Amino acid sequence: MAILSKSTYIKGLQCEKALYMYKKHPYLRDKLSIEQRAKFQRGTDVGVLAHKYFPGGMDMSPDSPSQFQEKVQETMANLANPAVNVMYEAVFQHNDTLIMLDMLVRDGDQWMAVEVKSSMRLSDTYYNDAALQYYVLHGCGVPLSDFKLMYLYADYVKNGPIDVKQLFKLESVLDYVIEREEFVSKNVERLKSVVALPHSPVVNIGTQCNNPYPCDFQGHCWKHVPKNSYLFTTAMGDETLFESYFNGVNSNAKMLQQLAPDSETTHQIEALETNSYYIDYKTLYSLKPQPDPKSVAYLNLLLNRPAVPEIDGTRPYEEMILAFALQGKHEPEGCFVWDCFDDRNRWSESIPILIDKLSHYELIVCFTPQNLTTTLLRHKILQNREIGHKVFNLFDTLQVAHFYHPTIKRGLTLQRLSEALFPDAKLFEHSRIILEATSNDLIGYQQAKEDLIAENEMVARTYQHFFK
Ligand code: SF4
Structure with missing residues (x-):
């Protein structure tokens, strides 16, 4: 064999x-x-x-x-x-x-x-x-x-x-x-x-645990590492962190001795120690939309990036809008949802609806790792200048303001953000998953729609947490 x-x-x-x-x-x-x-x-x-x-x-x-x-x-x-x-x-x-x-x-x-x-x-x-x-x-x-x-x-x-x-x-x-x-x-x-070895080879944790792929034995190999270890910080990169680790820096206290008091890693270790988050408030507030908008819409787009294009006129991995949820005071019952789950050929119908809806708000808040401006531009929504300058991407803002919480070692997502800010909230991000999937069998679309709304509520809650 x-x-x-x-x-x-x-x-x-x-x-x-x-x-x-x-x-x-x-x-x-x-x-x-x-x-x-x-x-x-x-x-x-x-x-x-x-x-x-x-x-x-x-x-x-x-x-x-x-x-x-x-x-x-x-x-x-x-x-x-x-x-x-x-x-x-x-x-x-x-x-x-x-x-x-x-x-x-x-x-x-x-x-x-x-x-x-x-x-x-x-x-x-x-x-x-x-x-x-x-x-x-x-x-x-x-x-x-x-x-x-x-x-x-x-x-x-x-x-x-x-x-x-x-x-x-x-x-x-x-x-x-x-x-x-x-x-x-x-x-x-x-x-x-x-x-053929009679027992597992002795291999210490190291940069190989995430490179080139996240290893699926981390739950086993990392269990001796305290959950608040400096190894979970993100400001310095794994190479540097493990260099310290292998040089005998085996506690946060020892690591802190090597760092400047106001370094980003110091702030992150303090967040780990107190199980809270760190953010550079000065930078954050400098990014706050000015003046205070009278009407705010929260937008959550559900994009699909099929490896093999599904719709004429599209390329491999090109995004298309599968659904969106818009929350704001001009919407009946506070929230409007559109989708084309039943027929993806209808996806471009979303664009005039979005343009019309978004034009009624002074500020459009979203949370997306994608460059939403590029997406909206591609779909000719931002050509409407009335809309372009109103988009405020919380994802970009938090990154620029060095937001850090122990949950985000693997990257900032809305789910991890909600765990950091509102630990009692339960959120499941279907939108991230659909981005990776070509098969619809893995998820139920009704559930995806409900989660789209729940995600949007989390975006609203996060925005109000920082800016209200
Ligand atoms: S987590 Fe994976 S890569 Fe890291 S030491 Fe264990 S087995 Fe090796």
């Missing part, structure tokens, strides 16, 4: 302990968030669509892990079968390492390997993936004419049915993977010996 796969190899490159724990103690993994599930789903959807680039292939996907060895035999047999020109998810095994290749395409006497990425640019991890796959293919004796990564072309504009030849780009990484073969070979041997 194989010991390594593509994902466990990548995990092992990040941290030997993560690999060992995954293989021997998987029950200690942190629970997968709905956002992570949505990301995995997106990768699968794009992979299946990409098959159309080389149609008519034989799908080698096993129905269950018990079929892997059978599929390895079938894949090898298909290589010698002139009737098979394309294989999807072909399964190969070499030196206890098992891979599934997205597409293998016959190219004369040889084969072209293609690995699909649901992204618009290629990262180091993708190159590492490809290098491992090449190592296994070469080890299995597959004659390769090329190895290509396939990814989404950012400038593709949908016009009618999806044209996969235009949607995807192919880039050869053959020279790179050949050059990396020795590196992969050494790492495969190293990681196999890690898995």
Whole structure:
């Protein structure tokens, strides 16, 4: 049975302990968030669509892990079968390492390997993936004419049915993977010996816990770290924080001795110690809208960024407005909600409604990590100058004013903000999740609509907390 796969190899490159724990103690993994599930789903959807680039292939996907060895035999047999020109998810095994290749395409006497990425640019991890796959293919004796990564072309504009030849780009990484073969070979041997250890390797927490991906054993490995440790501050960056940690700075008191009394990290440690938040009020108040507006609207946009464009005229990952909630005194019962969940082709109907609604207010408050101005400009809402200068993004304002709370180590979100300011409030941000999802199965839209309103109420509460 194989010991390594593509994902466990990548995990092992990040941290030997993560690999060992995954293989021997998987029950200690942190629970997968709905956002992570949505990301995995997106990768699968794009992979299946990409098959159309080389149609008519034989799908080698096993129905269950018990079929892997059978599929390895079938894949090898298909290589010698002139009737098979394309294989999807072909399964190969070499030196206890098992891979599934997205597409293998016959190219004369040889084969072209293609690995699909649901992204618009290629990262180091993708190159590492490809290098491992090449190592296994070469080890299995597959004659390769090329190895290509396939990814989404950012400038593709949908016009009618999806044209996969235009949607995807192919880039050869053959020279790179050949050059990396020795590196992969050494790492495969190293990681196999890690898995064979009688106990977990001793690895201290460090920068690798979040780089390149947040490790899903943090709940286990970090449990000895006090919840108010300076390691949860954000002002200095993990490299610097762990340098102190490994140099024996093992308490907040020791860390504070090394810092200037008015440094940002000092303020953050004080917030950690008192389980409260820090904000630079001088900067915050300098950003306060002037003069006091007579009418304020709170706006929450629910945007979707599908990897594969769904609507004519849009590009991969281009935002479209799925719904919005507007809270303000001119709205019947104080809140207006619009959505196109039932038919996304109607999304542009939101724009004239938004322009009309927003023009009745002096200030429009929102909380969004996106550059809302860019979004509104793209949708030609800000061309209406009456509206453009009224938008006040609390997210940007709090960042500029160095807002910090122990909950925001992983980034400022409305949910974490509400935990910081109003610990009793319960908030679930569907809007962030929809941004990551192409599949609607992961969430219920009725629930999403209710949460859209609840989020907006939290935006209003936050604005009033700081500015009223
Ligand atoms: S949490 Fe950090 S130390 Fe623990 S397994 Fe993950 S990367 Fe390794």
